[in-house]
Amino acid sequence: MKLANRIEITVFSYHDERSDMISEGIAGLLPFNLEDEKLAVQTSTAGGFNEKPITTFKLVLIKGAHTSKFLKHILGLLDSHGKKTLLSQLDSRIDEDLNFYLRIGKDEWLQDRKLAITDSGKCFHIKVSMAAFPRKRENAIKLISGWLNQ
Numbered sequence: 001m002k003l004a005n006r007i008e009i010t011v012f013s014y015h016d017e018r019s020d021m022i023s024e025g026i027a028g029l030l031p032f033n034l035e036d037e038k039l040a041v042q043t044s045t046a047g048g049f050n051e052k053p054i055t056t057f058k059l060v061l062i063k064g065a066h067t068s069k070f071l072k073h074i075l076g077l078l079d080s081h082g083k084k085t086l087l088s089q090l091d092s093r094i095d096e097d098l099n100f101y102l103r104i105g106k107d108e109w110l111q112d113r114k115l116a117i118t119d120s121g122k123c124f125h126i127k128v129s130m131a132a133f134p135r136k137r138e139n140a141i142k143l144i145s146g147w148l149n150q
Contacts, residue, residue, distance in 0.1 A: 003143055004067040006129040009059045011106065012121075015052040019043075022057050025110045025124065031073035034059075037066065071128070074102075075150060077115040083148045085117045090141055094130075098140040102126040 009029065013022045026041055027034055034040065042058045061067050078086075086093065086102070093101050103123040105116035132139035 001143075002064055002068070002131045003071050003147055004128045005062070005131045007061040007067050007070055008125075008127040009061075010125040010127070011057045011123075013055040013057060015054070019055060019057075021110050022055075025106070026057060026059055028109070028113060029070070029074070029104075029124065031069045032066070039066070067128075071147060074115070074126075075147060078117075078148075079115070082115060082117045087145065087148055090144060094137065094140055094144070098130045098132055098135060098137065100128040100130055100140065100144055102128070 009026055011022050011026065013019055023041055039059065039061070042060075043055055044058075045053050045055045047053060061070055095101070103118050103120065103125060105114075105118040105120065106122045106124060108114040108116040108118075109124060130140040130143055132143055
């Protein structure tokens with residue numbers, strides 16, 4: 001069963017952070033090789049606080065094979081506490097367009113490859129457009145609950 005139509009992974013890198021570590025962190029979230037799959041992380045830079053640059057890294061997955069493999073991989077990386085947290089916060093993590101949001105602690109992932117669910121802004125933002133049909137909130141909740149309870 002298809003869970004997602006589209007997945008966006010976004011990370012902000014500040015002037016004192018190593019961009020190569022961020023790129024490696026995104027690649028580490030994937031169960032496939034970006035180059036082999038002809039995918040690329042897009043970057044853009046903007047002026048931040050005190051005119052210090054902030055680089056935005058963004059990867060979009062739209063192929064069904066990519067979204068399915070990614071969600072299966074993330075589920076395997078989540079510990080039971082992370083799954084319970086997501087289940088208990090499910091209602092607040094889905095917007096009116098049936099997008100499901102995850103935030104993974106940036107430091108925990110980059111340093112220890114530990115998938116820690118966080119509310120902090122210093123994170124890997126993951127936006128999952130749910131493939132709920134019919135497009136109703138309760139169907140999206142059932143999809144996500146089923147995924148997390150596998």
